Amino acid sequence: MNGVPRFLWLPAALAWLLVAVPVVGLLLRVDLSNFFALVTSDAALAALWLSLKTGLATMVCCLVLGGPLAIVLARSHLPGLPFIRSVVLLPLVLPPVVGGLTLLFLLGRTGPVGGFLYDEFGITVPFSTTAVVLAQTFVAMPFLVVSLEGSLRTAGERYEAVAATLGASPVTTLWRVTIPVVLPGLLSGSVLAFARALGEFGATITFAGSLQGTTRTLPLLIYLQSQDDIDGAVAMSLVLVVIAILVIVVTRTRDVR
Amino acid sequence: MSTTQRSPRTARRGAVLVAALVALLGLSLAACGGSGSSDQASPSGQQAAPKTLTVSAAASLTDVYQQLAQQFQAANPGTTVKFNFGGSDQLAQQVVQGAPADVLATASSKTMQTAVQAGKIQGEPIVYATNQPEIAVAPTNPKQIASFTDLNKPGVTTVVCAPAVPCGAAATAAEKAANVTLHPVSEEQDVKSVLTRVETGNADAGVVYVTDVKSAQGKVQGVTFPQATAQGVVQTYPIGVVAGSPNAQLAQSWVSFVTGPQGKAALQQAGFTTK
Numbered sequence: 254m255n256g257v258p259r260f261l262w263l264p265a266a267l268a269w270l271l272v273a274v275p276v277v278g279l280l281l282r283v284d285l286s287n288f289f290a291l292v293t294s295d296a297a298l299a300a301l302w303l304s305l306k307t308g309l310a311t312m313v314c315c316l317v318l319g320g321p322l323a324i325v326l327a328r329s330h331l332p333g334l335p336f337i338r339s340v341v342l343l344p345l346v347l348p349p350v351v352g353g354l355t356l357l358f359l360l361g362r363t364g365p366v367g368g369f370l371y372d373e374f375g376i377t378v379p380f381s382t383t384a385v386v387l388a389q390t391f392v393a394m395p396f397l398v399v400s401l402e403g404s405l406r407t408a409g410e411r412y413e414a415v416a417a418t419l420g421a422s423p424v425t426t427l428w429r430v431t432i433p434v435v436l437p438g439l440l441s442g443s444v445l446a447f448a449r450a451l452g453e454f455g456a457t458i459t460f461a462g463s464l465q466g467t468t469r470t471l472p473l474l475i476y477l478q479s480q481d482d483i484d485g486a487v488a489m490s491l492v493l494v495v496i497a498i499l500v501i502v503v504t505r506t507r508d509v510r
Numbered sequence: 511m512s513t514t515q516r517s518p519r520t521a522r523r524g525a526v527l528v529a530a531l532v533a534l535l536g537l538s539l540a541a542c543g544g545s546g547s548s549d550q551a552s553p554s555g556q557q558a559a560p561k562t563l564t565v566s567a568a569a570s571l572t573d574v575y576q577q578l579a580q581q582f583q584a585a586n587p588g589t590t591v592k593f594n595f596g597g598s599d600q601l602a603q604q605v606v607q608g609a610p611a612d613v614l615a616t617a618s619s620k621t622m623q624t625a626v627q628a629g630k631i632q633g634e635p636i637v638y639a640t641n642q643p644e645i646a647v648a649p650t651n652p653k654q655i656a657s658f659t660d661l662n663k664p665g666v667t668t669v670v671c672a673p674a675v676p677c678g679a680a681a682t683a684a685e686k687a688a689n690v691t692l693h694p695v696s697e698e699q700d701v702k703s704v705l706t707r708v709e710t711g712n713a714d715a716g717v718v719y720v721t722d723v724k725s726a727q728g729k730v731q732g733v734t735f736p737q738a739t740a741q742g743v744v745q746t747y748p749i750g751v752v753a754g755s756p757n758a759q760l761a762q763s764w765v766s767f768v769t770g771p772q773g774k775a776a777l778q779q780a781g782f783t784t785k
Contacts, residue, residue, distance in 0.1 A: 363711035377667065379712050380695035462696025462707070463672065469697075477699060480599045481674045 276494060283491055284484045291488035299466045300474040301492065304451055307382060307470060311389040311450035312443050318390075319397040319446070320439070324431070326398065327405035345395045352391050353459025360387070360460075384461035385468050389450035396449050397442040404438025405431070441504045448500040451493065563760050564610055566594045566601040568617035568747070569700065570641065570721060574780045575615075575768075582767050589760065597700065598622075598676060605630050605752055612761040615749040615768070617641075618676045622748040632758065635750035638769040639782040641719045642744055643680050645733040646708045646726070653714045658688040658735040661715055669704050669713040672697035677704070680743050681717040687737035705730065719745065721781035747782070 284291070291297065325331070326338055344352055360367040360378040370376040378384050412434060416426040432439070454472040461468040463477065471493055478486035567575050572595050579591040594601065594609075598616035602624040605614050614631065616622045622635050647655050653666050661668045670692060671678030678697060685692055695713065698704045705722050707713040709729045723732035737743060749768060751761040767773055774784040 357710065357712070361710060361712045377695075377712075380667075458699065458703075462669070463698060464694065464696050477672050477674055480597055480699075483603075 279487060279490055279494065282487050284488065287484060288488050288491075291485045292492055294485070296465055296469075296474060297485070297489055297492075300469055300471045300489070303382070303385070303466065303469065304471040307385045307389055308447050308450040310386045311393050312447040314386060314390045315394050315397040315446040316439075316443055319394045319442075320401060322394075323398045323401035323405060323442075324427075327402045328410070341398050342395050344392045345399075349388075349392050349453065349455030349457075350459050353388055353456035353461075356384075356388060356391060356456065356460040360384075379460060380462045380464065380468060382461075382467055385457055385470060388456035388460045389453045392453055392456055393446040393449040396445040400442030400445060401435060401438050404435040404442075407438075408434045444500055444504050448497065451496060451500075560588045560590065561757060561760055562590045562592055563612050563757055563764055564592045564594065565613040565615065565764065566596070566605060566609070566611040566752075567613075567615040568598045568601065569595045569702070570617050570719065571595070571615060571747070573725060574776050574782070578768060578773060578776050581772060582764060585767075586760075586763070591764070599624075611752050612755040612757045613749065613764055614752055615747065617745055617747060618679075619746050619748055621676070622750065625750070625752075630753050631750040632753045632755075633750070635748040636765065636769055637746050637748045637785065638773070639747040639777050639784050640744050641721055641747065641782055642734075642738040643677070643684055643717055644720045644723050644738065645735060646705060646716045646718045646723050646730040647714065647733055648708065648711065649728065649731050651731055651733065655715050655733055657733075658684060658737055659690050661692055661717075662690055665714075667712075667714045668692055668694045669696050669698060669707045669716040670694045671701055671704055671717070672699065675700060676745060677701040677717070677719065680745055683740065683742040684717070684735070684737045687740040687743060688735070719781070724781040 292301075322341065326334065326341070331337065357379060358364050360370075362368060362371045362377060362379070367378050370378065378387070408431075412430050413426050416430045417423075421429065451470075452472060453470070454476065457468065457470060458473055458476075463469045463473045469477070471489060475486045475489045475493070478489065565575065565579075572593075575593060575595075579593070582591055583589055594604075594611065596604075598618055598621035601611075601614060602616055602621040605611055605625045606628040614622070614625055614635075616625075619637070622631070625631050626635065645655060645658070645661065647653065653660075653663070655661065655663070655666065660666070670681040673679055673682045677700070681692070696707070698707070701718050701722055704713075704716040705718050705726060708716040708718075709726060715733075720732065720734075723730055749765055751758055751765060755761050777784050
């Protein structure tokens, strides 16, 4: 390791400890004797199931919508592309609560779109599982778009150009060349989006509310339980930590190969 | 050739960089912790020495306490009242864990009891005010909600607090007293969120407190119901001096002030019932 200047070691070690030590602190706080009972309570199972369900739905939404967006950003020559890209990045920078508020003002019962849906069709968007998926997609989308656009740019357009000279149509090129080449990026982007959706809190509680089995995902349950049942909150937190580690392992091992 | 040997200049530059990084880190941490009460470390005892009183109070007391602090500071020159507003459970937990606070004022006897049992309260806490649940509806009450049972009318979207938090416990107790089971579309984390749902028109009705309806200043209308005064539904407000407080005397005068005539007037104006 003669390439690393020595003075970087101390801050590097501090940075690592800052992340690692609190997790260890959480582990020490876990009430092991009741752990199983705590994570299999009705509320916990409902939240876990809802989180997995909405997380997967969010991942699909991000793929179906964010995938095409990433291709447009990486390959098209639209005017104003930098502007479009910065808007996509907005949820990364915004506090999720603000994201939830913007969704609420748009899709709430008194919002321009939500009001129309309610008056014409009697549809209320907030307080529904759909609202959870919407909120999660809002915050998770940039993860997939950024990751996929990066892969597309790294891969370059040479293979696509070759495919075109050999007579492949743009659609054939997309399915047979572009997507296979960026598949790793597509996968890790999807997993990242799923992970971000699992951890989503602010936008969900602001926009979708909190009701067991409908809108109360794991992070919402953890925050609620931290008010009066710390042991339960800690146990559920551990479940999320384990899922997070699994996600990192899955994405990293494939990236490093 | 010998790449391992570092010139003294490089070494010094490295040391300077480390120092700069450490200084930067210290600075940023200090900036983050700017609200820390380092001023409490100054020796007290002299009359002119500025004193800071730290009060941990339930979020529902925010407006009243801030107003009272102005009067208290005017009456006690050199005194600054600092607040830590939050959920009663969290505040009590913080005091039990040894957070720096001179006074604890919660929004339920249960949460105060947590601190009392941990030996963190001097003497007996005083219950000085109560607050009753009320139904918040849109102005002019378009869904014509007149009773607690009306919350279950078809087409009425109701929001309550989660049973784990005090306002939700009160709603649950009211359900029992009224012998109905509500079907809320959401169980919020705190009472202000419930109020916001009604204010923004996303819910038709929400179970909040009289004080919340008052604080909304006409954006919602209050509907009272007889079960609001039942046992376990009424919310009590205890206050106590934290044991081992370095400003125990000042803390005691804050308690006397809040429970005295000026405190009562401010509390009543906000919709509290005083004892």
